[in-house]
Amino acid sequence: MKFSYSWLNDFVNLSNISPQSLADKLTNYAFEVEEVSTYGANIVGPIIAGKILEINPHPNADKIRLTKVQISDTEIRDIVCGAWNIEVGNVVPVALPGALVLNRHDNSVLPIKKSKIRGQTSDGMLCSAAELGLNNNDSNGIYILDNFYPGQNLIEKLYLNQDFILHIEPRSNRPDALSHFGMAREIAAIYDFPLIEPQTNLDEFKQHCENFLKLNIIIENLDDCPYFLLAALKNFKALPSPLKIQRRLESIGVRSINFIVDITNYVLHEMGQPMHAYDYNKLNQNNNFIVRKGLPNEVITAIDNREKILDSTNLIIANDSIPLGIAGIMGGKDSEISDTTNTIVLESATFNAKTIRHSSRKLGLSSDSSLRFERGVIKANNLISLQRAIYLILNYGLAQNPDLKYSSVFAQGNSESDLVELTVNLIKINSTLGLALTIVQVSNILMRLGFKIVSTDNNELVVTPPNYRLKDITSPIDVIEEIARLYGYENIPINKADSIDSLPSNTNISNLANSVLVGYGFNEIWTSSLIPKNISANSIRVLNPISRDHEVLRESLIPGLIEVFKYNLDRQYKDIWIFENAFTYTIKDNNNSSTQSLNPKTTNVQETRMLSALIYGNNENSNWLAHTKETDYCAYFRLKGILENVLTNLGMDLNLITYEIINHPQLHPGRSAKFAYNADIKTDLGIIGELHPQINHKFNLKNRACIFELDLNKCEQYQAKAKFKSIAVTPVVSRDITIDVLKNILQQDLKSAIINYADSKLINCELTSLYHLNENTTSLTYRLNFQDPNTTLTAIEIDSIIDLIKLNLSKNYQVTFR
Amino acid sequence: MVFNENFEIELNNIKNEALTKLTDINKIDLLEIWKQEYLGRKSKFNDLLKLLGKIDSIEQKKSIGELANTIKETLNQSYENYQQSLSELEITKQIETESIDITLPGLNRKSGHYHPLSLICQRIGNIFQGMGFNQVFGPEIETNYYNFDALNIDFDHPARDEQDTFYTNVAPHVLLRSQTSTVQIRAMEKTNPPLKIISIGRVYRNEEINARKYPIFHQVEGLYVNKNVNFGQLKWTLQKFINLFFERDLKTRFRPDFFPFTEPSAEVDCECPFCETQGCKTCGYKGWLEILGCGMVHPNVLKNIGPNYENYEGFAFGMGVERLAMIKFGINDIRYFYNNDIRFIEQF
Structure with a gap:
């Protein structure tokens, strides 16, 4: 919001405070000042009104002439002039030697000096509006002044001084500072300077007060409008808006409209009180002003020339059944002030902030007025602001409208506020x-x-x-x-805060998993938790999404992972290894949802921390040693190996993890699995699989991509704390065992059978080779490592364990041994 | 006697033959064969020594035995000398043939990178943990109660408008939290005072996506509640944080602001670390960077928690993770964080 430094100076003496130091002070003590800018050119006097007494040809030049200009009762100056729009008798601005004006060609500073132009003395310069930094239309010629007399100081009269504009960030809880007077009051408090009240006393115009009409105010509901004031003025004839008011409004970005509207706007920005002016002549002698809610389908054309359809959300001012304006937001076109307005009704009121906010939102219409009403105007301000407006109209208008009359104030409602102690x-x-x-x-x-x-x-x-x-x-x-x-x-002095013992945070499992994957060469990604709508009926939907791409909360990290995969694929990335560690969101089982949803403190939503990773390509730096290198041979097993290392690092026992083939819309039906932890009960931990061939096809993939998703909350439940076991010094004995089995037997079953049948001397069992004998049979070789921590195992002992394993395997499976 | 003489000659012959042959040997494996031939169990030398027993004279036996030992020692010595020089020769040869261009690139897997927001969260977490703040977590899907009511935000406050907050189909009171201040309440409900916590997490605002705004972002919330907590301590804590985060001492500016859940409230700016208040592109030519909002916990907030928080005071602060990351790394568009372009992530 823009504030004029000179306008603030009307109410608090800032002569010793520069605009920048005022800005710094306000920022530190009240409101942030975002910027200090200038308004107007830096015009410096003496610039005086002068009357042209003579215009004579220049003896040595055709395009310029000699003038004699009277600049005071006693002083006449010779000035050479190149403009041709002047006539004897015109009063024009004269810049005397020492003045600074603008060069009309490039707006640079033009210092005025006494000089000789083609041999003739020129003791000053007659100025155009542009040379004085004014935005008049006919800026090519000399500025012909109306109603000025020689000797008047134009710096003062034309408001030529440069002003400074403070751009201040308004704050929602301080409606009292949304005006120049309010801001000046704050400044006076900060500096402990006296505050100068605005001139609102109408005593000097008493003879213009006349009760020429009576206005009836009817407020339907005092909650919406606690206080409503009107006053009327008659015998008004259109006149130009006062230059000072125009300049000030322009300096804070308000366009000049006409005398009356400019004054109401001026009061708005000075006092913070929105005002409205009605053309009484357009009201058909109907003196009833009703403050009521809009009726269904009631229509008004606002002064922005757009038709608004009203309803009971909108508070309006009506002339009986005819809406005159949308209360607190915008007036109506039909009663707008025009050049022919003769009798004016001024409104100054307090409306309920909430009512105006809802009304404004509903119409999608806001204004300088609604902005203030929404934050709350001050009731005590209504009357003085109305008086201020009348004061300004009379002060600037009486010279040209000597018959102006103003009525007394008509009020409805209550101006009293409850004072708090x-x-x-x-x-x-x-x-x-x-x-x-x-x-x-x-x-x-x-x-x-x-x-x-x-x-x-x-x-x-x-x-x-x-x-x-x-x-x-x-x-x-x-x-x-x-x-x-x-x-x-x-x-306020800085004080060291007491320390409280800090406990290590419980983010360990997350950080650990991330560090394993970063070590493997994965890049971490953070994706949006709001994703496009999907087929899942259980997903949590946002009622007011910003777009279709951000409509539901993700139930899995996989869609985000695939999107980022695609994004980088489109940017010619050949190897993409990425992971995300983030939350997914689901509604909890709905057994007692009706009672739960009533509890204002619970949401019935489960947030689960998930870890999801995707590999595509081998992610190695260009291998200059070998030209051909397998790139994605069994991406599944490559990623499975990584997953297993992650699980091991998280403290999970791999021997308790089982895999089961699954159907997942995004995964290859023959190459995807869910995996579970088989502790006391079987708990699903996540899924792993190659991307579905359809997606491969759609993305035109050259290699295969593989994804896993792991539930970290569950890992945390089953995580085993590290515990030391003494390291055995006895030798480890290895034996290989080769088994031919039918293809439909799962390797994991065979392996767990081996482990089951061996005794505790088997310390590990690894698949070392796999060979497809024929369509139906596979040959698997396991290396079994045995060790007894207390004694060296003999060949006979190991043979007997192997025999036992073979015996049991042949009992339960159709196997042969080599 | 002849036998004796022959014996001596024979031994010397073997010795000479062996030493002559040795001069032709240029490889370790040939040397081993030579060793077998002349010093092994089945060598001529050994065969000859077996005949030594047949000599009757002890004197002779002794003298021939001594000769045999000398020759054996000579051969062994020669073997060892040859072995050493041959292996030295071979290593020299290996070194000569095996030298490589040591400037060829290393063979490795590309290294992975943390997301910049991860790095910033870790950094912020570590700094505050060092100042005694416990890191805690709260849900993202929240209720009107924790997001607004408990934080002294009026039912009619503009922030509660649908315009700014995402509501869900779960229930009318269930929303996506618009601030991590919710965790203040949850932490106080769970723990008796004193407490000192921070919480880093995701928040949601209904805002159009542009270079500076994204509907999803992250905040750090801090809360310290104890007896006699004061504004000066708040200033100390945040000044310390800013210095540690930017790795240098920066001037700060606490200026009045308004938040419903703190009073007095302040917005904290720090001197722009890039231009030292001279004004630059990063600070928008203001010389100051807006870093965070803070204040003394509003008495209404403490009152809402319950009687165990009576007679306590606290301070709270909140800051945007993306904003800090953008300043720290000089990132000019918030969307980079969520596009996840590998060329972006690999920079951190």
């Missing part, structure tokens, strides 16, 4: 802030902010916040914040 404890103030303030210091700070000190004793203050801060100061802690702010956050 807050008790603040000095010990609490000091302990919260780490300070040692006294009652006197605290009282001083609070009085600067407009608080009334009701009473004090040694340790307590009873205070009343000012009526413009009733919304944000409601409890003692709010008062403490005000004390902290004005004391200065920067002045």
